[in-house]
Amino acid sequence: MIQLAVRSLRHRAGGFVASFLSMFLGATVVMAFAAMLDTAGGAGVDDLSEETLVTMATVVGGWGLVIVLFAVTSTMTLSVRQRAGELALLKSVGATPFQVGRMIVGETALVAVAAALLAVPLAAGGGWLLLEMLQETDQVASGLSYAFGPAALSIGIGVTLLASLGGAGVAARRATKLRAQEAMTAVTIEQTRMTRKRTIAAIVFLAAGVNCGIVTATVFDGKGIDAMQTAGQASIWFSIGLALFGPVLVRLVTAVLAGPLRMLGGASGYLAVENVRRRTQHVAGALMPIILFTGIATGTLYMQSIENSAPPAASSSIPAEDVAAIETLNLVVVGMLSVFAAIMVINTLVAATTYRRREFGQQRLVGSTPPQVMRMVGMEGVVLAAAGVLFGSIGSIVTVFPYSLARTGELLPDTTIGIYLAIVSVAATLTLASCLGAARKAIRMPAVQAVAV
Amino acid sequence: MAGYDTSRAAQALRLVGVSKTYGSGENPVRALDGVSVSLAAGTFTAIMGPSGSGKSTLLQCAAGLDQPTEGRVFIDGSELTGGSETALTKFRRQRVGFIFQQFNLLPALTVMQNVALPLRLAGKKVDRKQCRSILEKVGLGDRTNHRPAELSGGQQQRVAIARALVTNPSVIFADEPTGALDTRSARSVLTLLAGAVREFGQTVVMVTHDPVAASYADSVVFLADGQMVGTLAHPTAEAVAERMTHLGDEVSLRRVVGA
Ligand SMILES: Nc1ncnc2c1ncn2[C@@H]1O[C@H](COP(=O)(O)OP(=O)(O)O)[C@@H](O)[C@H]1O
Numbered sequence: 001m002i003q004l005a006v007r008s009l010r011h012r013a014g015g016f017v018a019s020f021l022s023m024f025l026g027a028t029v030v031m032a033f034a035a036m037l038d039t040a041g042g043a044g045v046d047d048l049s050e051e052t053l054v055t056m057a058t059v060v061g062g063w064g065l066v067i068v069l070f071a072v073t074s075t076m077t078l079s080v081r082q083r084a085g086e087l088a089l090l091k092s093v094g095a096t097p098f099q100v101g102r103m104i105v106g107e108t109a110l111v112a113v114a115a116a117l118l119a120v121p122l123a124a125g126g127g128w129l130l131l132e133m134l135q136e137t138d139q140v141a142s143g144l145s146y147a148f149g150p151a152a153l154s155i156g157i158g159v160t161l162l163a164s165l166g167g168a169g170v171a172a173r174r175a176t177k178l179r180a181q182e183a184m185t186a187v188t189i190e191q192t193r194m195t196r197k198r199t200i201a202a203i204v205f206l207a208a209g210v211n212c213g214i215v216t217a218t219v220f221d222g223k224g225i226d227a228m229q230t231a232g233q234a235s236i237w238f239s240i241g242l243a244l245f246g247p248v249l250v251r252l253v254t255a256v257l258a259g260p261l262r263m264l265g266g267a268s269g270y271l272a273v274e275n276v277r278r279r280t281q282h283v284a285g286a287l288m289p290i291i292l293f294t295g296i297a298t299g300t301l302y303m304q305s306i307e308n309s310a311p312p313a314a315s316s317s318i319p320a321e322d323v324a325a326i327e328t329l330n331l332v333v334v335g336m337l338s339v340f341a342a343i344m345v346i347n348t349l350v351a352a353t354t355y356r357r358r359e360f361g362q363q364r365l366v367g368s369t370p371p372q373v374m375r376m377v378g379m380e381g382v383v384l385a386a387a388g389v390l391f392g393s394i395g396s397i398v399t400v401f402p403y404s405l406a407r408t409g410e411l412l413p414d415t416t417i418g419i420y421l422a423i424v425s426v427a428a429t430l431t432l433a434s435c436l437g438a439a440r441k442a443i444r445m446p447a448v449q450a451v452a453v
Numbered sequence: 454m455a456g457y458d459t460s461r462a463a464q465a466l467r468l469v470g471v472s473k474t475y476g477s478g479e480n481p482v483r484a485l486d487g488v489s490v491s492l493a494a495g496t497f498t499a500i501m502g503p504s505g506s507g508k509s510t511l512l513q514c515a516a517g518l519d520q521p522t523e524g525r526v527f528i529d530g531s532e533l534t535g536g537s538e539t540a541l542t543k544f545r546r547q548r549v550g551f552i553f554q555q556f557n558l559l560p561a562l563t564v565m566q567n568v569a570l571p572l573r574l575a576g577k578k579v580d581r582k583q584c585r586s587i588l589e590k591v592g593l594g595d596r597t598n599h600r601p602a603e604l605s606g607g608q609q610q611r612v613a614i615a616r617a618l619v620t621n622p623s624v625i626f627a628d629e630p631t632g633a634l635d636t637r638s639a640r641s642v643l644t645l646l647a648g649a650v651r652e653f654g655q656t657v658v659m660v661t662h663d664p665v666a667a668s669y670a671d672s673v674v675f676l677a678d679g680q681m682v683g684t685l686a687h688p689t690a691e692a693v694a695e696r697m698t699h700l701g702d703e704v705s706l707r708r709v710v711g712a
């Protein structure tokens with residue numbers, strides 16, 4: 001019983017760490033930017049500075065809401081799934097689905113409040129740094145005095161709570177639908193086809209991405225930085241669409257890599273291929289943040305890099321003073337997205353791999369050496385990283401090529417490939433390190449004990 | 454040792470003064486206390502004893518899944534020496550098969566793939582015909598492409614038996630193989646194990662707490678408090694049950710006296 005409690009607590013702590021981190025970072029960034037509203041409300045702020053400050057706070061606040069909502073939904077769903085046994089136990093002693101849901105939302109609310117409050121000092125400092133930077137780069141007047149007040153607190157805490165509770169609500173709904181039995185057998189009799197809803201959503205997102213790309217290359221051709229309005233979104237929508245098609249993409253990449261993996265990887269390669277095949281849905285879940293990270297980071301950073309080396313366009317409607325502010329926003333939003341995507345990649349993969357401890361134990365009892373298990377996990381990681389990087393790169397194309405066309409008349413941007421290589425390396429390293437690190441830890445436990453769990 | 458036909462040349466399993474102590478701090482648990490036993494090839498032995506008497510520990514030490522604190526273990530004449538998990542795994546691959554209470558089939562693999570896995574992991578060529586014929590022997594010739602989750606408990610355990618047989622190991626170890634099964638499935642599993650011994654000369658060591666299961670074996674070894682406290686040849690369910698009751702008395706008596 002004590003063992004059960006400890007185990008559940010450990011799983012729980014793990015699940016909450018990622019949720020907490022998402023909330024904490026989200027709260028910090030949103031609050032720091034919301035402090036720009038407090039600053040803008042101060043005495044003697046000129047119109048131009050006020051406008052810049054307000055735009056920054058609103059854009060980052062909006063993105064923060066969406067990103068934290070996604071992150072909390074993802075991390076809470078995972079932690080709830082790991083507690084399926086505990087939740088089933090609660091239900092079997094008479095807890096209604098409503099009560100279970102309330103417990104999940106309640107726990108999340110506690111974590112969110114703690115995260116938001118702990119973020120206050122960091123956000124206050126961050127806001128100050130942000131204003132300094134805006135002043136140094138002449139985006140706002142240098143005479144402004146920094147203020148951190150009601151707007152920062154209410155928006156920062158409000159956005160964090162709203163996103164967290166929204167995410168917990170979704171997770172709770174999924175949890176109460178999931179029966180313990182299903183949770184345990186999900187691996188083997190998982191649904192192999194995508195639902196209609198998901199397919200339609202994926203197509204809509206892909207179409208939106210393509211549409212933004214086309215508009216960028218046609219309507220905004222020669223209009224300078226104005227083209228960012230549509231170009232920036234293109235890779236976001238397209239990457240989300242691709243990520244939703246995850247199960248199909250996983251099957252595609254597995255079909256291509258199955259031959260080489262089996263040939264080069266021996267028994268480990270064979271097992272890796274079978275595992276990925278039988279677990280397309282799970283793998284697709286881990287694939288999603290990798291595609292989003294690669295696609296959005298590549299798209300946005302190259303868009304900015306093209307912009308920085310392109311000549312200013314005469315017909316742009318955006319005043320030169322705002323160009324720097326746009327760059328700042330691009331970098332902040334991409335930075336935020338990247339950090340959250342990284343947390344999601346690590347969290348998803350570590351949780352999924354740790355969850356397989358029993359399976360690794362079973363495999364070791366049949367005759368797998370630890371290096372064979374590690375090689376298998378490594379090769380599964382390679383499939384995942386390859387799929388994520390490949391489709392993330394495809395996702396970025398609808399931003400990069402149209403923007404390059406609109407700004408320079410050339411399809412291929414004439415900028416460094418270094419950024420792309422860096423993004424790809426980060427994505428691949430995160431994926432492999434998370435899988436292998438968690439697997440290493442999972443097989444430290446003696447096989448007999450691991451299967452008894 | 455009493456009750457064993459020592460005239461057989463090959464000892465499939467030999468334990469010499471094997472002890473196992475868990476933990477080293479305040480309360481070390483001596484799970485095994487100087488167990489010595491020899492099992493001839495082609496025999497079916499049941500290990501019985503009260504819960505916590507060290508049956509699973511004995512099995513794990515004998516099978517090379519755990520290292521004894523003291524003593525030596527020989528499987529098919531080769532001594533199990535300490536080493537990395539990788540070294541132990543390679544030692545086990547050729548000599549040992551396992552059957553567990555919880556089947557422990559890999560959920561992502563089909564029945565056929567599960568049975569062939571030990572061969573694959575050992576880098577051997579997989580003979581599908583041989584795998585199929587073993588599956589037919591355990592009565593699952595028509596289920597080769599099913600996943601474990603699509604089978605009943607009894608069927609899963611029969612897959613596990615096929616998987617244990619496929620490498621033709623020196624010893625098959627089974628820990629409560631019928632513990633999670635209904636009476637009928639249990640009987641078919643026990644019949645298969647006994648059949649493997651009689652027909653192919655397999656050596657089987659089975660931990661159980663069920664006197665009926667033990668009666669399928671050629672002989673029974675009784676454990677109490679980590680020590681061997683007796684054997685019984687040609688066991689019947691009644692005789693085993695009788696001994697177990699006395700074992701209970703004996704143990705509680707010992708605890709009272711020894712305290
Ligand atoms: N990994 C372990 N760590 C500590 N104590 C253990 C461990 N495994 C078994 N024991 C202890 O050793 C004794 C024998 O256990 P076990 O071999 O599982 O008995 P049985 O299988 O006969 O029920 C018990 O007292 C048990 O609590």
Ligand SMILES: [Mg+2]
Nearest residue numbers: 508509510628
């Ligand atoms: Mg036991």
